Amino acid sequence: MTGLSLTDFSVTIGRQKVLRIDRLDLPAVGLVGVVGPNGAGKSTLLKALAGVLPHRGVKTLGTGWPAPRQIGFMPQDFMVRAALSVTECVLLGRRERLGWRITPQDHAEVERALEAFGLGALATQRMDNLSGGQQQLVLLAQRLLRSPRLLILDEPTSALDLHRQIEVLTHLKATRRHDILVITALHDLTLAGRFADRLVMIENGRLRAVGPPAEVLTRTILDPVYSISSECLSDREGSPVIVPHRVASLPIRG
Structure with a gap:
């Protein structure tokens, strides 16, 4: 390789x-x-x-x-101020592949990505209510969901x-x-x-x-x-x- x-x-x-x-x-x-x-x-x-x-x-x-869809980029000191839930934010990591509806498989993969960083309990929390460190972990899970x-x-x-x-x-x-x-x-x-x-x-x-x-x-x-x-x-x-x-x-x- x-x-x-x-x-x-x-x-x-x-x-x-x-x-x-x-x-x-x-x-x-x-x-x-x-x-x-x-x-x-x-x-x-x-x-x-x-x-x-x-x-x-x-x-x-x-x-x-x-291709751009195969690259995950997380800049320094990036904060999410939108009223998105943690689950919704992570799902945006594969926005190019999402159809009209979110499948049970999509939800399962988001759950696994959050659990990998100990964030399962925050799935329904709003992003703009999280600390900077918690946001950083959620955004990392989002990038990894892209399978870059x-x-x-x-x-x-x-x-x-x-x-x-x-x-x-x-x-x-x-x-x-x-x-x-x-x-x-x-x-x-x-x-x-x-x-x-x-x-x-x-x-x-x-x-x-x-x-x-x-x-x-x-x-x-x-x-x-x-x-x-x-x-x-x-x-x-x-x-x-x-x-x-x-x-x-x-x-x-x-």
Whole structure:
């Protein structure tokens, strides 16, 4: 199965080229984490892949590029303010395939999607009455109901507590069994190192590093990119744990 490839891929806003990737190759399935400092270009990359931002260059996944209905995209800090129920919101994930009536199978699949994130009790609740974290989980269930070939998520765990973050990332990692490629921006480097199959690090709109987490999350790469002094440890499963001790440019005063 051929993976995702970008060649001479760039995004220009106004007269400024805000993203430029000469070449990037990723696996066909699995969980890819996009990391980097604020303003580095992570969201720009994800929006371009999702077709939200115009771009130049070549992008392929397999023998071409998935149709819009095969791509699930969840932007950062997106909130639903409509008076939809949770069930209705999740059903919109397959709006292209819904007929004049919603079948028992549709309802069963929505129920399974909600239960996967522990949301079954909220099925009849209104979206605009939910917390930001609950909305985030519902919208993720909605995207997964599409059975996408490519799932693009911008900070999908930003409003979640630690338990929910681990639950969501465990679920996303398991999607490889369904031939889904998940590309997600993550701020927590330790969680990215634990769950991602590959990491893509962006710095100032350019590709700084790509590879397995243990090869990307090193002091040699992290310290200059984030302007920190870091310590890179390993957890009990051998995944990298990042400990930032101080801002590298500021001396410690005793």
